[in-house]
Amino acid sequence: MRLLEARDIHSGYGDMEVLHGVSVEVGKEEIVTIIGPNGAGKSTLLKTIFGLLRPHKGEISLDGREVTGFPPHVLVRLGMCYVPQVDNVFPSLTVQENLEMGAFVLRGDIKPRLERVYELFPLLRRRRRQRVGKMSGGERQMVAMGRALMLDPTILLLDEPTAALAPNLVENVFQSVKAIRDSGVAILIVEQNAKQSLAISDRGYVLVDGRNRFQGTGREILENEEIGKLFLGG
Amino acid sequence: MWERLPQLVAYGLVSGSVITLGAIGLSLTYSILKFANFAHGDLMTTGAYIACGFLLLFRFLGVLGGRFGKLSFGPAMIPAFLLALAGTAILAILIDRLVYRRLRRARPVMRLMASVGVAFVLRNVILFSAGADPYYYSRKIQRAIYILGVKLKADQLFIIGLAAVLVVFLHLFLSYTKVGKAMRAMADNPELAQVTGINTERIIAWTWGIGAALAAAGGILAGIENKLITPELGWQALLPLFAAVILGGIGSPYGAMAGGMLIGMAEEVSTAFVSTAYKPAIAFGILVLMLILRPQGLFGRR
Numbered sequence: 001m002r003l004l005e006a007r008d009i010h011s012g013y014g015d016m017e018v019l020h021g022v023s024v025e026v027g028k029e030e031i032v033t034i035i036g037p038n039g040a041g042k043s044t045l046l047k048t049i050f051g052l053l054r055p056h057k058g059e060i061s062l063d064g065r066e067v068t069g070f071p072p073h074v075l076v077r078l079g080m081c082y083v084p085q086v087d088n089v090f091p092s093l094t095v096q097e098n099l100e101m102g103a104f105v106l107r108g109d110i111k112p113r114l115e116r117v118y119e120l121f122p123l124l125r126r127r128r129r130q131r132v133g134k135m136s137g138g139e140r141q142m143v144a145m146g147r148a149l150m151l152d153p154t155i156l157l158l159d160e161p162t163a164a165l166a167p168n169l170v171e172n173v174f175q176s177v178k179a180i181r182d183s184g185v186a187i188l189i190v191e192q193n194a195k196q197s198l199a200i201s202d203r204g205y206v207l208v209d210g211r212n213r214f215q216g217t218g219r220e221i222l223e224n225e226e227i228g229k230l231f232l233g234g
Numbered sequence: 235m236w237e238r239l240p241q242l243v244a245y246g247l248v249s250g251s252v253i254t255l256g257a258i259g260l261s262l263t264y265s266i267l268k269f270a271n272f273a274h275g276d277l278m279t280t281g282a283y284i285a286c287g288f289l290l291l292f293r294f295l296g297v298l299g300g301r302f303g304k305l306s307f308g309p310a311m312i313p314a315f316l317l318a319l320a321g322t323a324i325l326a327i328l329i330d331r332l333v334y335r336r337l338r339r340a341r342p343v344m345r346l347m348a349s350v351g352v353a354f355v356l357r358n359v360i361l362f363s364a365g366a367d368p369y370y371y372s373r374k375i376q377r378a379i380y381i382l383g384v385k386l387k388a389d390q391l392f393i394i395g396l397a398a399v400l401v402v403f404l405h406l407f408l409s410y411t412k413v414g415k416a417m418r419a420m421a422d423n424p425e426l427a428q429v430t431g432i433n434t435e436r437i438i439a440w441t442w443g444i445g446a447a448l449a450a451a452g453g454i455l456a457g458i459e460n461k462l463i464t465p466e467l468g469w470q471a472l473l474p475l476f477a478a479v480i481l482g483g484i485g486s487p488y489g490a491m492a493g494g495m496l497i498g499m500a501e502e503v504s505t506a507f508v509s510t511a512y513k514p515a516i517a518f519g520i521l522v523l524m525l526i527l528r529p530q531g532l533f534g535r536r
Contacts, residue, residue, distance in 0.1 A: 052429070076431040084429065090422040093415065101419045104412070105431040147430065 003028045003186050004049070004080075004155055009058035011041075011048040017056065018044045020210040024188070026155060027202075031177065031187045033218065035194040035231055036207035042190040043085065045207070046157050049188075050082040051075050063154065077105060081148035085159040088144035091133030095124050098132055098143050102150030110150070117146040120179055138169035145176060155186040162193045174200050194231060198222050206231065242502045244384045248459060250498025251397030255452030256471055257478035257490040258404065259445030265421035265485035266441045267334065269345035273353035274449055275468030275475060276360075281322040281450020282457045282467055283360055286369045288314035304379065304388035306372035306458065315454055319447040326446030327439050335435075353469070361465040368462040393455045400451055401491055404444070408487065413440050421485060473514055474501065477521040483531025492532065496520075 004026040012018035018041040026032045034042050047053045049060055051071050060068045062078055072082070081102075090098050099117055103110045118125035121142045127135070132143050141161055148156055158177070162170040170193055178200050181187055191197035198204050201218035206227055214227055221227055260274045289310055292298045298310035329352055337345045378385040408414040416437050420427045428434055449468075456471065457463040478497045482489025500520060501513045508516075524531065 050429075072429050073431045073433070082429055084426065087423055087426060090419045090426065092422050093418055097415050097419075100412070100415060101427070101430055101432060104416060104433075151431070 002026065003030075003063055004188065005059075005061045006045070006049055007059045009045065009048055009055050009060070011044060011053050011055040011058070013044075013053070018210050019048065019055075021058070022207060022210065022212055024205050024212075026186050026188050028154070029181060029184055029186055030203065031181050031189070031201045033189045033191055033194070033197040033201040033204040034207060035191060035198070035204060035221075036213070037231065039209075040207040041210040042207055043159050044210075046082065046159050046188070046190055050080065050157055073105070076151055076153075079151075079154035080157065081151055081153040081155075082157040083144045083148045083159060083161065085163055089132045089140050089147070092131060094129050094131055095135075095143055095146075096128040098147050099124075099150055102147035105151070113150050113152065116152075116183070117149050120149070120183065121146055121176065136169075137165050138172060141165065141169075141173055142176065145180065149180065149185070153185060155188065156180065158187060158189045160190055160192055162191065162196075170196060195222065236506075238506055239503065240382075240384050242506055243499060244386055244390075246499030246502035247394050247495070248386075248390045248498070249502060250495035251393050252452050252456045252459065253471070253474050253478050253498050254491050254494030255397055255400060255448045255455065256468075256475045257482070257494040258401070258487050259447075259449045260475050261479045261482070261485060261487050261490035262417070262441050262445045264479065265487070266417065266424070266438060267345065269342040269349065270476070272346065272349045272472065273329075273356055274349075274445070275470070275472035276353045276356035277322055277326060277446045277449040277468065278453030278456065278471060279360055279463070279465060279468035280325060280356060280453070281318045281446075282453035282463045283364055283369070283465075284321045284450070285311075285314045285318035285454045286371065286457065286463060288317055289371070290369075304376070305392055306374055306376055306389050306461075315451070318454060319450045322450035323443035323447040326442040330438065330442045357465055357469060364465065366465065368464045370462045371457045372461055389458050393459055396451070396455065400448060404448070404487065407444070413437065417441055473521070474498075474517040477517040477524075480521055480524050480529075480531060483533040486531070486533055489531055489533040 002025040007023050009019050009022045010017060022041065022045055024032070024034065034045065036042055044053065048055050051069065054069050059066065062080055067075060067078065090101060093101065099114055100110065103113055123139065124142055124146055132140060162173050165173065174196055177187055177189065189197055198218040198221055204216065204218050204221045205212060206214040206221065214221065214224065256274065256278050260271060263271050292310040292314065299308060301308040333348050333352060334345055337348060376387045376389060378387050408418060416427070416432050417440065419432065420434060420437050424434065453468060456467060474497050478493035479490050481496055482493030497517055497520065501516050504512065504516045
């Protein structure tokens with residue numbers, strides 16, 4: 001059984017339908033990348049899965065449990081966390097305070113969870129008292145991912161984690177993604193840097209105009225000539 | 235003229251303390267709910283009247299009499315003060331449930347207009363139930379004491395001290411408690427707060443409670459300083475409150491503290507040069523200047 005299943009999702013903003021029947025699956029401890037041209041509905045799909053948008057039609061299940069239309073604060077308790085593309089940190093809070101906010105719904109001691117995040121991102125431990133607003137884009141991305149990991153999710157949704165990052169930092173983010181997966185978390189990524197993301201992915205999906213166009217292992221998509229020409233820059 | 239400066243600065247500290255307590259709450263609700271609450275001054279009035287009600291009740295019952303040293307009030311003020319803070323906080327949370335909660339997704343200007351309505355209701359309920367005549371906190375004449383060549387009444391020292399204590403408490407609350415950190419997180423980015431799983435409705439209730447309690451404290455201290463209170467107390471305070479909040483940078487509670495002190499000082503020091511009748515004009519002048527020259531405030535970002 002798949003950890004996350006989204007079947008035949010129709011969704012969009014108000015009356016404007018962006019997704020016309022998209023299906024994706026993510027297995028336990030799997031990295032899955034969704035690529036596609038701008039406007040294909042990649043971010044809309046993530047927002048729908050995370051309950052920020054209500055699907056007009058379709059079903060979403062998490063670990064065998066039907067969660068279609070569940071609001072975000074319920075989904076985070078069920079083990080699904082989400083990192084938005086922009087504005088994904090609290091700039092006037094310190095690194096540690098950002099992480100603490102990630103565990104807001106929990107009662108009791110959160111130190112072991114902080115430790116785990118600091119082990120994944122040693123830089124954040126050194127900077128834990130710094131205000132996030134003064135940090136670079138790559139460091140903010142670490143804070144955002146660390147915050148989402150505080151609830152010990154089984155699956156993490158990442159919306160374009162390398163958008164607006166300098167090229168030399170992109171590689172760091174993908175290294176972090178791999179490390180997060182190795183700690184036992186499944187990851188669903190929407191990406192513009194398709195090649196690098198597919199290279200670390202177990203599987204991938206290509207979305208075009210709100211529909212599934214192609215799916216396969218990361219390698220299959222990278223080696224597919226037609227997709228290469230259309231979406232991976234030849 | 236200049237030899238009066240230390241004295242005027244001391245008076246500025248007193249009125250700045252009252253303005254600061256009001257301005258912090260105004261800034262907190264702005265930062266989290268994104269609207270200028272025109273009813274905030276009337277929460278100050280409400281607090282002042284609730285405290286006055288309990289003071290009269292205790293006097294009627296003949297309990298908690300006497301005075302603290304050179305202060306104009308005695309043991310009765312302690313429960314009256316605490317009950318007024320709690321009562322005003324509960325009232326503000328109730329008003330939020332009844333009025334503003336329905337407008338969470340509306341445009342901010344709708345909440346602003348609703349708050350003007352709330353202000354009229356609060357003020358007129360007070361006017362209707364307590365009457366237009368002033369109520370006296372104390373009618374006794376107080377002797378001033380001299381400190382470093384500055385002449386202040388014991389009450390005024392108490393006002394500065396209590397405001398400082400409350401400001402320190404607020405700072406500790408915002409810095410070290412889970413709810414305080416969540417309030418700052420929500421001020422930064424309400425959508426992200428929700429996505430993170432922060433119970434935003436609970437944080438909003440806390441914000442109203444704290445803002446209103448500080449407003450009530452400000453109202454009571456204004457009553458102690460002026461000896462008397464009227465239903466217009468908070469409405470008249472609204473202009474310096476807004477001037478303080480905008481001066482400090484709207485939405486920043488620390489800016490509101492600095493802004494409140496600066497407005498209080500500016501109003502008092504100006505009396506060395508112009509008639510005291512121009513005090514509101516000084517606050518308004520600073521407000522206009524800031525909006526033209528530095529709309530983000532002294533400590534605001536962007």
